[in-house]
Amino acid sequence: xxxxxxxxxxxxxxxxxxxxxxxxxxxxxxxxxxxxxxxxxxxxxxxxxxxxxxxxxxxxxxxxxxxxxxxxxxxxxxxxxxxxxxxxxxxxxxxxxxxxxxxxxxxxxxxxxxxxxxxxxxxxxxxxxxxxxxxxxxxxxxxxxxxxxxxxxxxxxxxxxxxxxxxxxxxxxxxxxxxxxxxxxxxxxxxxxxxxxxxxxxxxxxxxxxxxxxxxxxxxxxxxxxxxxxxxxxxxxxxxxxxxxxxxxxxxxxxxxxxxxxxxxxxxxxxxxxxxxxxxxxxxxxxxxxxxxxxxxxxxxxxxxxxxxxxxxxxxxxxxxxxxxxxxxxxxxxxxxxxxxxxxxxxxxxxxxxxxxxxxxxxxxxxxxxxxxxxxxxxxxxxxxxxxxxxxxxxxxxxxxxxxxxxxxxxxxxxxxxxxxxxxxxxxxxxxxxxxxxxxxxxxxxxxxxxxxxxxxxxxxxxxxxxxxxxxxxxxxxxxxxxxxxxxxxxxxxxxxxxxxx
Numbered sequence: 001x002x003x004x005x006x007x008x009x010x011x012x013x014x015x016x017x018x019x020x021x022x023x024x025x026x027x028x029x030x031x032x033x034x035x036x037x038x039x040x041x042x043x044x045x046x047x048x049x050x051x052x053x054x055x056x057x058x059x060x061x062x063x064x065x066x067x068x069x070x071x072x073x074x075x076x077x078x079x080x081x082x083x084x085x086x087x088x089x090x091x092x093x094x095x096x097x098x099x100x101x102x103x104x105x106x107x108x109x110x111x112x113x114x115x116x117x118x119x120x121x122x123x124x125x126x127x128x129x130x131x132x133x134x135x136x137x138x139x140x141x142x143x144x145x146x147x148x149x150x151x152x153x154x155x156x157x158x159x160x161x162x163x164x165x166x167x168x169x170x171x172x173x174x175x176x177x178x179x180x181x182x183x184x185x186x187x188x189x190x191x192x193x194x195x196x197x198x199x200x201x202x203x204x205x206x207x208x209x210x211x212x213x214x215x216x217x218x219x220x221x222x223x224x225x226x227x228x229x230x231x232x233x234x235x236x237x238x239x240x241x242x243x244x245x246x247x248x249x250x251x252x253x254x255x256x257x258x259x260x261x262x263x264x265x266x267x268x269x270x271x272x273x274x275x276x277x278x279x280x281x282x283x284x285x286x287x288x289x290x291x292x293x294x295x296x297x298x299x300x301x302x303x304x305x306x307x308x309x310x311x312x313x314x315x316x317x318x319x320x321x322x323x324x325x326x327x328x329x330x331x332x333x334x335x336x337x338x339x340x341x342x343x344x345x346x347x348x349x350x351x352x353x354x355x356x357x358x359x360x361x362x363x364x365x366x367x368x369x370x371x372x373x374x375x376x377x378x379x380x381x382x383x384x385x386x387x388x389x390x391x392x393x394x395x396x397x398x399x400x401x402x403x404x405x406x407x408x409x410x411x412x413x414x415x416x417x418x419x420x421x422x423x424x425x426x427x428x429x430x431x432x433x434x435x436x437x438x439x440x441x442x443x444x445x446x447x448x449x450x451x452x453x454x455x456x457x458x459x460x461x462x463x464x465x466x467x468x469x470x471x472x473x474x475x476x477x478x479x480x481x482x483x484x485x486x487x488x489x490x491x492x493x494x495x496x497x498x499x500x501x502x
Contacts, residue, residue: 078119078126078135085115089142093284093315102317108142115139130161134170141170146177165191169199176203181211201233202246209253223257226250241279245288248272252295260298260433260473268295286316290325297329298413300430300471305329306460333458333465335407336416336428340467343426344405344418344442354402354443355422362445364482366398373450374477381449386425386468389453399448399470401427403440415439415475419446431472435491438475447479448472 089108096104119136126132134157140150154171158164172187185207191200208226213219230247237243248271255264272292275282282288293308306329312322343351365371366381373381373395381398389399401419404426408415414430417440429448440446451470458465472478475489 078122078131081115081118082135082138085111085139085142091281094280098314101315104316105144105318112139112142130157130164130167133157133160134164134167137174138166138170141173144177146174150174151178163194165194165197165200168194169197169203172200172203172207176207181207185211196232196236198233198236198240198243201229201236202243205229205233205246205250209250220257223250223253227254239278241275241282244271244275244278245282245285248275248288249291252291255295256298265295265299268292284315286312286319286322289315290319290322293322293325297325298432300454300456300469302329302333302456302458302465303460306458310460330460330463332407332416334463337465337467339405339407339418340426340428343420343424346404346420346442351404351420351424354404355420355424358400358402358422358445360400362400362479362482363398363447364479365484366447366449366479371449375450377450385423386419386421386427387423389451391453391455394451394453397450399427399451401446403442403444403446405442406440408439417446419448419470428467428469429472430469431475431478433474433490435475435489438485438489440480445481449477449479 088111092104092107093101096107116136116139119132119139122132133153137150137154137157140147140153151171151174154167154174158167158171161167168187168191172184172191175181175183175187185204188200188204188207191197192204205226208222208229211222213222227247227250230243230250233243234240234247248268251264251268251271255261255268258264269292272288275288289308289312293305293312296302296305296308306326309322309326309329312319313326316322339345346354360367360383363381363383369380370378371380372378375393375395377395379396382396383400384394384397386399386401389397399419399421401421404418404420406415406417414432415434415438416428416430418426419429420426429446448470452472454469454471456465456467456469475485476487478485
């Protein structure tokens with residue numbers, strides 16, 4: 001079908017002949033195919049020609065839907081070109097199997113080179129324009145390391161166009177990679193002054209947690225601000241998995257910085273789960289699995305922790321820390337299981353001598369009617385054997401025994417020791433938030449008020465572990481050799497993230 005369209009306004013005095021054709025009528029086309037392609041490209045780009053044709057097709061009351069000849073691939077706008085590069089990196093495992101994880105870094109590097117080449121083909125036309133400089137800087141920023149060329153491009157871009165929010169955000173990431181946290185913070189803050197946006201907010205959330213602080217109070221304040229920034233980022237776009245993930249990390253930092261409130265732990269785990277729910281790519285973030293496993297390990301969810309470390313190592317084979325954490329935790333569980341089975345390798349005769357000295361006098365302040373337990377209960381505690389303790393919280397009672405081994409594993413979060421009672425039952429005790437100088441010795445008498453007992457059944461790959469344990473959140477809760485522990489025994493736990501791990 002041929003349509004001759006005439007635009008009579010002063011602005012448009014030219015006569016346009018446009019050929020619209022169905023595939024079966026291609027032989028009737030009197031214009032070269034490339035002319036139709038150019039027209040189709042214009043319409044698909046939403047240009048003035050699209051509006052022009054739309055008006056006349058409406059006036060002609062054309063009811064039948066027709067198609068242009070197949071279009072060749074059109075040149076992508078600069079931003080779309082670089083956006084595809086980011087999508088390739090962030091969604092790599094949607095098109096590649098996890099067995100190809102070792103190739104990801106080299107594959108991304110190749111795509112960076114391809115994209116850079118396409119950009120440089122347009123450099124003569126755009127090199128003095130802020131948009132070109134921005135997209136070249138963004139392209140180079142896909143690489144994990146600092147790029148001086150990227151920094152130069154982005155610096156020029158924001159000088160040419162100070163309102164370029166993407167420019168400030170990407171420049172901030174370059175400063176961050178260079179180790180200039182103050183410079184990065186200033187860039188993200190500057191971008192927020194131009195426009196409130198989720199990228200600046202979540203980047204600022206991460207930087208605030210890594211900035212050095214004068215003291216613990218100042219650090220706690222920075223972490224609180226970090227959580228607030230991450231929450232604001234989520235509020236701007238609840239469908240962004242990256243924002244949810246960074247909120248999870250912020251809550252983990254707050255959990256370890258401000259007293260291990262169980263509610264914060266649950267908020268962190270919920271944020272991680274939401275990240276994976278709204279964004280399939282988030283489940284392939286190695287850092288998400290690693291950071292969540294740190295929390296799982298602290299919560300003594302050992303199977304989940306091992307699985308997370310293993311998954312992080314699979315997704316990023318070049319990152320050594322997840323594999324190290326997995327090995328350390330497995331070795332810790334092996335040692336605990338072995339020492340429990342042989343009661344710390346204490347010889348039977350020595351063990352009997354140790355237990356003969358175990359008496360209710362070791363209860364110390366726990367035997368007083370005025371004793372206040374960790375839950376706030378006032379009254380003396382009744383000594384119980386380890387075998388009689390139930391799973392969970394044991395109110396009104398105390399576990400009493402002798403130390404037969406202690407274990408300080410690499411990368412630990414808890415000081416671990418084994419305790420044997422009068423029945424020669426052995427149990428492992430995990431004490432959290434201990435100062436480096438604190439510990440117990442073999443033969444010490446230990447009382448645990450209202451013990452929290454847990455059954456650990458762990459399976460990972462081809463190994464299984466099964467044992468009971470008592471969790472103690474602070475050494476201040478223990479009575480050792482009839483005495484309470486002093487405040488210097490306690491030190492808040494902490495967790496750290498490598499720069500840009502989020």
